[in-house]
Amino acid sequence: MATGMFLKSTPDATDLSAPESGGLSDFRRLHGESELTELTPIPCDVFVRYGQRFQKRYVGDVEPARVASVDRGPSAPGFVVGLDDGRQLTAAAVVVATGLNGLAYIPKELLRLAPEGAGAGALVSHTSHHSDLSRYAGQRIAVIGGGQSALESAALLHEAEAHVQVLVRERSVRWGSVPQPNRPWPQRLAQPASPWGRAGHSPRSAGHQAGCGGSRLLLFHRALGPSGGWWLRDRVEGVVPVRTSCRVTRAEASGSTARLELTGPGGSERLAVDHMLAATGYRLDIDALAFLAPALRRGVVRVPGSKAPRLTSTFETSVPGLxxxxxxxxxxxxxxxxxxxxxxxxAACVARDAARWVVAP
Ligand SMILES: Cc1cc2nc3c(=O)[nH]c(=O)nc-3n(C[C@H](O)[C@H](O)[C@H](O)COP(=O)(O)OP(=O)(O)OC[C@H]3O[C@@H](n4cnc5c(N)ncnc54)[C@H](O)[C@@H]3O)c2cc1C
Structure with missing residues (x-):
């Protein structure tokens, strides 16, 4: 997340899993910091600090190393884990919890702008490439996308004095509703508050292992779609130009300029910018995890119709111990x-199940 960004989730929805009180509010109280409410967006650095304190308190031994490879060990089950400093470890089980790292998605029509690879110094980059957007001060920037990443990046770029516009393919931008902490009980009954908000999503629709097969995948694609946080609205609406129903159909590099062809309700038009910021999300593709050996990945059965792994009820893939x-x-x-x-x-499911791989001394 770029400097200056806030979490979209409320404080209640931002607690890491702990066997006892270990929530964000507990840590803030413990360290003499003021209480956060539903109406206080959480700055990214507050969450990072909480994560670091949580790790010191509950996790203990953490090795700061990058995993370069994971392969099957000489005797199955078991794995050999290669670190980027050349060391090798053996492990009875491996839990892949690498988040969105390596999964950034840029549409191929935009990637044509950066044959050498997308990034902050190229004509096109992905939002995940940035920790500071102020480098684009004074430049013409097109932000592609209509979700939180696009809208918050656009606000930060505008505030850093870049000439920014947002290109959204949907017909309109959706915004979260302002939390109402003291709603009357009929409203609370009809739309109960939950960690994922109350904007028409029932707990079941965002819950665990809801439905099966195709219906589960449909739910995954439909629930919690792109929208901007309620607290961001004033920084974007009427401040940053946002074009809706607008698709980039062609992008070409011309020296240090990106020349775009846009298609919208009024036909096509051209736009020249110094940089395109793709806020186009992430693809859940296990093959994008290059550190998993190809043979290991081939052994992982996928969810039909997707490139994500099929998992047991305890998050294990079809490769035992992975x-x-x-x-x-x-x-x-x-x-x-x-x-x-x-x-x-x-965390509770994985920890309970992975314990069966621990060999007694
Ligand atoms: C812009 C943005 C805003 C978000 N806002 C929210 C929000 O408000 N609320 C919310 O709940 N979620 C939010 N999310 C989603 C958020 O990413 C997840 O909720 C949370 O970070 C997921 O935790 P994780 O542990 O799965 O992955 P991460 O937090 O991404 O952790 C992955 C870890 O794996 C490490 N890693 C990756 N590859 C390797 C490797 N090869 N070797 C060693 N280590 C490796 C990384 O260094 C990192 O420490 C947001 C995401 C984005 C991109």
């Missing part, structure tokens, strides 16, 4: 897996 959690588990367990609020269910 678990996958986080976003890649969402097609099986529901959209909640994309959020912090999903960790309580996932």
């Amino acid at each position: 678990y996958v959690t986080g976003s890649l588990a969402a097609p099986m367990f529901g959209p909640m897996m994309r959020f912090v609020a999903g960790t309580e269910y996932a």
Whole structure:
């Protein structure tokens, strides 16, 4: 997340899973920080600080290393894990919890602008490439997408004095509704508050292992679609130009300029910008995890109609001892897996089941 971004989830929906009180509010109280309410968007750095304190308190031993490879060990079951400093470890079980890393998606018509690879210094980048958007001050930037990443990046770019416009293919931009902490009981009954909001999503629709097969995948695609946080609206609406029903149909590099062809209700038109920021989300594709050996990946059965792994009720793939959690588990367990609020269910299931791989000394 770029500097200056806020979490979209409310404080209640941002607690990491702990066996006792270990929520965001507990840590803030413990460290003398003011209480957060539903009406206080959480700055990214507050969440990072909470995560670090949580790790010190509950996790203990953490090795700061990048995993370069995971392959089957010489005797099955078991794995060999290669680190980028050359060390090799053996493990009876591996839990892949790498989040959205490596899964960024840029449509191929935009990728043509960066044959050498997309990134902050190229004509096109993905929102995940950035930790500071102020580098684009004074430049013409097109942001592609209509979700939180697009809208918040556009606000930050505008505030950094870039000339930004947002190109949204949907007919309109959706915004979250302002929380109402003291709603009357009939309203609370009809639309109960939950970690994923109350904007027409029933707990079941965002819940765990809801439905089966095709209906589960449909739910994954439909529930919790792109929208902007309520607190962001004033920084975008009437401030940053947003074109809806607008698709980029062609993009060409011309020196240091990106020349775009846009198609909208009024026909096509051209636009020249210095940079395109793709806020086009992530693809849940297990093959994008290059650190998993190809043979291992081939052994992972997929959810029909997707490239995400099929998982047991304890998040184990079809390769015994290989678990996958986080976003890649969402097609099986529901959209909640994309959020912090999903960790309580996932962590408990994985920890209970993975304990069977621990060999007694
Ligand atoms: C812009 C943005 C805003 C978001 N806002 C919210 C929000 O408001 N609320 C919410 O609940 N969720 C939000 N999310 C979703 C958020 O990413 C997840 O909820 C949460 O971070 C997922 O946790 P995770 O542990 O699965 O993955 P991450 O938090 O992404 O953690 C993955 C970890 O794996 C490590 N890793 C990756 N590859 C390797 C490797 N090869 N070797 C070693 N380590 C590796 C990474 O360094 C990282 O530490 C947001 C996501 C984005 C992109």
